[in-house]
Amino acid sequence: MNVRVKYPILPFLLFIALLFCFIAAPVAVYSQQETSPAMPDSxxxxxxxxxxxxxxxxxxxxxxxxxxxxxxxxxxxxxxxxxxxxxxxxxxxxxxxxxxxxxxxxxxxxxxxxxxxxxxxxxxxxxxxxxxxxxxxxxxxxxxxxxxxxxxxxxxxxxxxxxxxxxxxxxxxxxxxxxxxxxxxxxxxxxxTASGNPDAMKKLIEEFTRYWENVGLYEVKRHFQALASAMENLPQFVQGSKNMLKTNGKVYTIDIHEDDLNAFLRSQDEIFNAFSFHFDDGKVTATGKNGNLSLLIEGKYTVINEPENAIMFQVDKLVFNRLELPDTTRKALQEEFDMNFYPKQLVSFLKATEVSSEDQRLVVKMELDL
Incomplete structure (x- = not known):
């Protein structure tokens, strides 16, 4: 009786094992074959x-x-x-x-x-x-x-x-x-038509397009999602940091050095271990490289009051593996991921009035919102 029970189980276990292999196979193929095509020098x-x-x-x-x-x-x-x-x-x-x-x-x-x-x-x-x-x-x-x-x-x-x-x-x-x-x-x-080898260029275009849609877009969104999640905890980070929030009684000032921001981001997600922010000349630049993937985000912080008071991060340039993405992609990512800083999450009676990024520092000025 016991022997007759064991035999039907064996084919079932083999079927489960094969099914698992088929399910897992695309992941293995993806990781091995979807490598970044070589960027031409021209x-x-x-x-x-x-x-x-x-x-x-x-x-x-x-x-x-x-x-x-x-x-x-x-x-x-x-x-x-x-x-x-x-x-x-x-x-x-x-x-x-x-x-x-x-x-x-x-x-x-x-x-x-x-x-x-x-x-x-x-x-x-x-x-x-x-x-x-x-x-x-x-x-x-x-x-x-x-x-x-x-x-x-x-x-x-x-x-x-x-x-x-x-x-x-x-x-x-x-x-x-x-x-x-x-x-x-x-x-x-x-x-x-003007290129020396149209067929080779078409093939390279197809490879880059496939790599972007299978890997590139996912990686870009992963970075934006991590940044959006980290920004939710930025008010608590500012509150818990010494000398980062100052006031003269009427005007409140947040002064964040880029080193402090990068340390904060790396404490939030290991993705930022190979990614860093830089503040200078009114611009915010974020760059990172991990293996064959490189990403550059360039933009600026501006004060907005609609639909609510916030420091909005506006993406002006987005470069993936040396290829600049169009404005439509930047706009879509900004709409999908909220990377803004909301002063009222820091102190409920404050509103942002001015923001600047100079000499490795991001400075936000706020006033009482009465």
Missing amino acids: EEARQLLEDSLSIVEIDHEIERITKRLDELQVLQNELQIKIQDMGTRIEDRRDRAGAVLRSYYMGERDHLFLMLFSAKDLAGFFRIMDFYDIIIQNDRDTLTVYNNQYRSLASAQAEAARNAAQLADVKDSLVKQRERVLALEKQVDGAL
Whole structure:
């Protein structure tokens, strides 16, 4: 009996082992084969690769814009249906509200008040008074309902107008990005034709594109995610550091040396062990290299007040393995990852008014937000 039970289990275990091998295989293949292609020495070839990568990224931006366009169009259709429905329902209320207002303007309600003086006794007086209150309250309810419906309709119309404006902007952006891609494709086709070996360059473009989509984009997002997560803990780091936050009673100043910031970042995530920030000449530069991967982020901190007061990190340049990525990629990463610093997370009654990055120091000035 025991022997007969063991045999069916063996094929099952072999099946599980084989299944595990198949599942694990793509990871092994990925790590062994997806190595960075060699960057050509020619500046023309490097520019050709950069343009090709830009085409790929702008195509992704076109996909994002198209999706947003569809979402806005659906919202606009829903708003128009809502406005039509509210407009129909408000017509009856408008007539009732108009009748009430005319009755007061024409003095038609005055006789109700005069009826109080016609009461023959106190009980009659209160009966008339109750009747008067019922009519007056009904008038108020009619006006209140109409007013609320009118406000809702006006709000929906304003939202539809804003959405229509945004829809127009998105459509315009879509047209511009499509024109941009066509121009780049024409430029790349011309460069390929002019190159000594078009087939070899096409193959190199394919290799770089595949490497970017399989490895590069993942690594860039991994760095941005780590930076966004670390920024959430920056207020606590500033609070716990001596002499980093100072005040003269009215103006508060945060003074962070780049060495302190880099030490903080490395304490948050080991990814920053090969990644460092530098503050100088009004710019913030972050560079890192790990094996065949290199990344450069260049930008600046600015004060914003909408949707809330913050020190916003604006990415002006993004270079992956010596290839500069287009503005669409920078914008998409900024929207996906929040790398801002919020002073109110440090002290609730403060707001940032000025920020500078000079001589290896990031200085943020804040004032009372009363």
